[in-house]
Structure formats: structure tokens, C-alpha cells
Amino acid sequence: LKGVVHLKIIGEKINGTRKKVAQAIQDRDAAFIQDLARKQAEAGADWLDANAGTHPSREADDLIWLIENIQAVVETPICLDSANPKALEVAIKTVKKTPMINSISAEPARLEGVLPLVAANKCPAIALAMDEKGIPKTKDERMAIIRRLVGETRRLGVADDQLYFDPLAMTMSTSSESGLIFFSTIRAIRSEFPDVHITCGLSNISFGLPARSFINRVFLILSMEAGLDSAILDPLDQDIKIAMLATELLLGRDRYCLKYTRAYRAGVFNK
């Protein structure tokens, strides 16, 4: 996908909140982690998310172990997925390439603990549209938080294009407006802050519903139309890859249909 799709991909698979990954971290099963790193890099991820789980006494050590194993097999930059400033600080010293930070938000702990690391190390960073009161319901409240965050990041010299805003999708199962609020927040960010990036994960939107993968995929398509230019996803998921290729084609981002037809010849559509 790298250089093929316009969308920047953060590979989501090395995440310690997933059972198998947590087990691999605990067992120091390097081969398991390296396999996930290699496969996602080959599939074209622009960054590899690394989440060591949130056990406070172990997170820093576990994160370093993840980073070392990932870096042993791939060149892809790492997205450090932690809310723990201490773990992030040592991790930033361990990575070979400038990492992405996942994430900052308007929560005071992240503003005080994580944002200074982003600024000092000139890292790209995922920025969540939430504060200490949680995720607001409306687009306008999310935009108020985003404005406040941009104020803080600019004050610390973080360039707008270092920021990857996640408007934060709420599940459709609690409100049938969730999708529309998400898409309209994307459009509002795109219009008010043209230089920032917009990213999201694909699974919250379908939480609690059956046949989730179909919802997640259409959610990606509609988000791309609204202005999403990055996503946290599984780059090995063939259906998602096809949806991205077809969407970029139809949105006029595939001159002469070359990317789509090349993907076809490369066998992307063979199941």
C-alpha cells in the first residue's frame, strides 16, 4: 500500500490489548512479534503501532522489547502507543527513526506529560478530540476541543502537519447519528485546519453490532470521502485494501487507474 494509496496507514496489529500479543509479550516470543512487523511492513504500512499494554510496572520494559524486535526486522517507523510519559520517554530514545506518538488529547495529563515530548522530539502525533470529561457528543464540542489542542500545539512550536486528528467515532449501536457526527467533524477539521492530517481506527463505529467488518469498511470509504487521509487498521486485510483502492480511484486519486489495475495484476483481488 505504501506509495500506492494516498491514505497513510498505521498498522494496528502489534497491540498488547489483544490477547495473543499480550501473551507474546509476556513470553518474550520475539518470532511472533517480528512476524507481525514483517507482514505489516510488506503490506505497505507507513507506521507500525506498538502498544505494550498498560501494566504500569512493566510497560516501559515491554515497549522497549517490542521496539527492539520490530527494529530488528523492518525499517518502518514505529507509532508509540502509550499514555505513559515515562514509557514514551525511554521509547523515544530507543527508536532509530522519529516515531509517531499515539496519542495526545486535551486531557491535562496528556497535555502536560505527552505533548512536551511531541514538541521536543518533533514527532508526528495522533491527537484525540476528547478531554478529561470524555468524548463530546456533538461536532461543535469536538471542534472546540480541537481548537484548544491546536492552540496548545502551536504554542509549543508543533507544526499543524505533525498532527493526526482522530475525531473519535462512537458506535452506531448507541446513536444512529454517530456516523454523521464523525463525517461532519472530519469536514469541519479539513475546512478549518487544512494542514492537519485526519486519522481514525475502524472498529469503534461497529462496537456491539453483528457483521462488523462490512460496517467498518463502508465507514472507511465514507470517511475518505469526507477528508480522512490516514487510518489505523490491519494492512493485511484484503477487503479493506480493495475498498481503499476503489475509493481512491473513484475520488480521482488514481491517474489512468494505474494503481487499481496494477493491484489487479499483482493479485490483490484474488481471494
Next chain:
Amino acid sequence: LKGVVHLKIIGEKINGTRKKVAQAIQDRDAAFIQDLARKQAEAGADWLDANAGTHPSREADDLIWLIENIQAVVETPICLDSANPKALEVAIKTVKKTPMINSISAEPARLEGVLPLVAANKCPAIALAMDEKGIPKTKDERMAIIRRLVGETRRLGVADDQLYFDPLAMTMSTSSESGLIFFSTIRAIRSEFPDVHITCGLSNISFGLPARSFINRVFLILSMEAGLDSAILDPLDQDIKIAMLATELLLGRDRYCLKYTRAYRAGVFNK
């Protein structure tokens, strides 16, 4: 799909330009046509397109034969797919329910030959955004044609909501702007003529490209987001059905996710 999706579906399968259907018409194979009618009606089509092919000496007879066979097995209204005023005139007398007419356009022959039948019989009608010079390249030229057509239909007392405008997709293989032009034409129609319907077929967009079904499906999803409220498609296509359900869910048209979850329980997602 009937009453399940917001989108109004015109079932496309009984079309004499398809080889098997042409053969069935020639052989007077009623069982073949009735099977297509029954299956599309059961799948929830709001209208069944009936196209007898364009052989001038046979079209009227063949169309009557199609109509009689369709009406023998289903109650679904028929969409009379012909540019031939003579064939349409006898067909309108044969149908039990008010038919849809496919199609009028700004071509003089259709304005003079077909539009009066639409007006006199108070039929819904598909209206193509083209004139005698063909399909214009830009959104603005298509809108000029659409404005001219609406002037004519209003003059003859045709209500705006009888009209199903087809902005006419050109294939992506000749211009990477084709999709964007199509979507922006939908938005322009929606904004200037809020009461008209907007429809389209799904296959032109991918003409000449490989792996067409993926493009067609994403095209439908993006068109629905832009304001499409009807489509000419195969209601038996499960992947399209799923795409419609997921899109309506995400666009806030499925209160409490009931349609999606009911479709799941009814086995729509089992392949």
C-alpha cells in the same frame, strides 16, 4: 430490500440487451423470464425493468410478451425500458399498474415522443442528463440540460417527484474525474431540485477496467452519500445488498440499527 432500504431499487435483470434474456425472448421461454421476475420481486425490487431489445419490427410485441409474463407472477410495477414511442404506447395499455418510463432526455425525439406519454399517464420517469449531442463532460453542462428538462416537464404538468434523474456516469478508464463529476452533479441536482429523485446504473463507471464489481459497489456507496435515492441494479447481488445496508446505517437512516441487525438475523451476510 423493499421497505428495508431507503433507496428505491429498479431490478435490472430482464434486459434484452443481455444475451440470455434476448435468447429467452426469441424462444418465448416464459419460465426463464418469470423466474427473473419472481426472484427480483422477492429480493425487494420496487420496479422491474423490462427491456425487449431494440429490434424495431419486433420491439412492441416482445415488450408486451415480457409484460404479460412478468404480470402473471408478480405484483411489482414494471419499468418500461424503451426509446420507442410506439412500443411504449401499447405497453402502457398492457400494464396493470402505473409503469415507470425508462427514459426521457433532452434529445428532441424523446422530448417529442416519450415525454408526452409520461405526462398523459402520470408515470414516474427516468430522465437522462444528455441531449442530441450526447453526454456532456462537465457538471455545469449536465445541469444546463437538467434545467432545460425540468422546464419541459413542468410545462407539461409532470411533478418534480415523478422524475428520476440519472446524471450518467462515464467510465473511470477514460477520465479520472468521472466519479467526482458524477458525485458533484448529484449534489447540484439535490440542492437545486430538492423534490426530484436521483438514480443511476452501477456498471458504466467501471467499463473497461478489471475487478469491476468492487468499483461498482464503492460507486454506489459514494453516490448514496452524495444524495442518490434510487438505483438500477441487480437486487439479487448480495454484496450490493450488504453495501446498501451498511451505508444507510452509517448515514443515519437505520434507527436503532434495526434494519441491519434484522438482515443479519435473516442470513443476508451468510455467503
